[in-house]
Amino acid sequence: MRINADFSKRVAVHFDETDWVASPSAGVERKMLDRIGAEVARATTIVRFAPGSAFAPHTHDGGEEFLVLDGVFQDETGDFPVGSYVRNPPTTSHTPSASLGATILVKLHQFDPDDRTSVRRRIDGKGDVQLFKDTNETVEVQTWAPGEEVLLDATGGLELFVIEGGFTEAGEGFGKWDWLRLPPGTRSSAQAGEQGALVWIKSGHLTGMV
Structure with missing residues (x-):
């Protein structure tokens, strides 16, 4: 699968003009911004978790970076409310879920292979x-x-x-x-x-x- 895969071109994706696409996990839907690959892919995606939905346990060989846009995203390391920014470097694994529902912006397989830096940050209020x-x-x-x-x-x-x-x-x-x-x-x-x-x-x- 290749979506907006020509990085030499300007690309714009408008949320209200893009359809949700079902993922392999029940209750989890996606709006794909760019993608190179099938289910395991270099990808930038908006992901929406219905209340009580979850992904199966998995390892991010290429790393994962996400920003919580709505609700509370969860995994074994804790709860991540709106405004949470997380970087899970290559080789990390987790079981993502959202007991009350959540929407996140996530980027996969875009890390330096040697990067082992974990980040947990919050966007609090205004300002840079x-x-x-x-x-x-x-x-x-x-x-x-x-x-x-x-x-x-x-x-x-x-x-x-x-x-x-x-x-x-x-x-x-x-x-x-x-x-x-x-x-x-x-x-x-x-x-x-x-x-x-x-x-x-x-x-x-x-x-x-x-």
């Missing part, structure tokens, strides 16, 4: 928060004021995911839970909407994909 940074990538949350114009430097590639509010880029509007990927070597700008924007941003990680 650096969630993770190494020589390959930076992951952060930025708060943009209403009408603010922001330079988007995609030298190493850039992904933006709207947590709250919205913005426009290249004449296209983005709202809650919309996703934009800019290819390496490009520069652009975004303007926050009337309510401002809370945006999850990942940069520098796509150089080797083009």
